[in-house]
Amino acid sequence: MDFVRPQQGESLRLGLRNLYIVPTRFGWLWLAGLLLLQVVGTQLQSNGPLLLSFLMLGLFLLALHLTHFNLQGLELAVGESQPGFAGTLLAYPLRLRCRSRCEGLRFGFDTAATTAPRVFDRGDHALSVPWRPQARGLQQPGCLRLQTTAPLGLFVCWTRWQPAVPQLVWPAPVAGPVRQLQAARPRSVPLQVSGGERQEGSDDWRDLQPHRPEDGASRLAWKLLAQGRGRYAKRFVDPSDEEPLLAPDPAVPFERGLEHLSERICRLHARGLAYGLVLGEQRLPPGRGPAQRERALAALATCR
Numbered sequence: 001m002d003f004v005r006p007q008q009g010e011s012l013r014l015g016l017r018n019l020y021i022v023p024t025r026f027g028w029l030w031l032a033g034l035l036l037l038q039v040v041g042t043q044l045q046s047n048g049p050l051l052l053s054f055l056m057l058g059l060f061l062l063a064l065h066l067t068h069f070n071l072q073g074l075e076l077a078v079g080e081s082q083p084g085f086a087g088t089l090l091a092y093p094l095r096l097r098c099r100s101r102c103e104g105l106r107f108g109f110d111t112a113a114t115t116a117p118r119v120f121d122r123g124d125h126a127l128s129v130p131w132r133p134q135a136r137g138l139q140q141p142g143c144l145r146l147q148t149t150a151p152l153g154l155f156v157c158w159t160r161w162q163p164a165v166p167q168l169v170w171p172a173p174v175a176g177p178v179r180q181l182q183a184a185r186p187r188s189v190p191l192q193v194s195g196g197e198r199q200e201g202s203d204d205w206r207d208l209q210p211h212r213p214e215d216g217a218s219r220l221a222w223k224l225l226a227q228g229r230g231r232y233a234k235r236f237v238d239p240s241d242e243e244p245l246l247a248p249d250p251a252v253p254f255e256r257g258l259e260h261l262s263e264r265i266c267r268l269h270a271r272g273l274a275y276g277l278v279l280g281e282q283r284l285p286p287g288r289g290p291a292q293r294e295r296a297l298a299a300l301a302t303c304r
Contacts, residue, residue: 006143006160011077014146018159021068027154030060063154070148071157073099079126083168083298084133085262091128092141092167098122104150110142117150136258136301138166170297176260179247181278209233243286245276258300265300269293279303 007018023031034056041049079093092109098120108114109131118127131141140163147158211220211231219233246264248257261277268275269288276286277296282303284296 004158004160006162008162008164010164011075012159012161014071014074014076014159016072019068019071019157020159021064021155021157024149024153024156027060027063030056030154034060059152060154063152066151067148067155067157070102070104070150071146071159074102076144076146076161078163078165079128081165081167083170083294083301085170086133086136086172088172089130089132090141090167090169092131092163093126093128094144094163096120096125096127098125102148104148106147108145110145114145114147117148133167133169136169136171136255138302139169140164140166168298168301170301171255171258171262173263173266174256174259175263176252176256177249178257178260178264179249181245181247243274243276245278245283245286247278258303262297262300265293265296 004020012018034053037049037053037056041047041053075097077095077097079095081093082091084090094107100122102120104117105120106114106117107127107129109129112129112131115129129141129144133139133141142162144161144163145158146161147156149156209232211233215233221232221234224230224232246261248254248261250257252260265275265277269290269292272288274286274288275292275296277284277299279299280303282299284292284299287295
């Protein structure tokens with residue numbers, strides 16, 4: 001069935017010029033049985049086999065028209081797509097308008113299996129067809145195949161359509177090193193000692209400074225003191241106050257670096273932290289939240 005040239009465009013109305021129909025394997029067996037009954041009836045000069053063969057021929061011709069009418073007049077259009085990660089199953093949205101009840105419709109792209117048969121009543125419907133992109137960027141899912149064998153399974157009627165609307169695909173999240181150009185607005189947080197417990201969010205110490213009496217014993221760098229290197233106090237930084245500017249690690253291939261950035265952005269977003277992005281001359285200011293995540297991932301998907 002793939003020898004048929006696919007239709008192009010953002011929408012498609014099915015009709016005589018873009019629908020194709022041939023017998024299924026069951027249809028060919030049905031036709032062979034019909035011919036066998038004709039031969040037996042003629043040789044034996046018996047009306048029974050001949051009558052049965054004509055009945056089968058009538059059903060065969062009726063199935064031809066019913067299967068074709070099942071798709072004729074149906075309208076297809078592209079819906080509003082949502083971005084996703086490369087290497088995962090994405091849902092490509094479609095809008096379907098049926099002028100009558102359509103049975104046994106199966107959808108599928110060339111790179112994926114077809115969906116299970118579905119029934120659509122008269123009216124407008126929204127559905128999604130899964131596909132798996134292998135690369136980032138604005139990707140097209142390929143050629144859509146729509147087919148049906150309803151109602152009798154003697155014929156398969158199909159069409160092929162290549163939707164013109166691409167879908168945004170983010171780089172696959174892969175853990176790895178990224179380059180942190182700077183940490184904007186770092187802010188040291190004095191450790192508040194109360195009952196021997198640290199202030200929440202100040203678990204990571206980043207620097208040392210000469211110890212003062214008001215720093216308390218808990219901030220004292222005991223290891224350095226034991227080595228005879230003097231009295232120093234640890235300076236703590238609250239991770240939630242960091243706003244790093246992320247960039248691809250130059251030590252890894254560029255595409256791999258984008259995948260590392262994708263994973264780091266997802267991780268920082270899950271922790272509710274702020275971050276920015278630097279991709280060549282493109283710069284995304286630090287921020288947080290779902291909108292920042294989508295802006296950053298979209299920049300990764302479309303950068304060159």
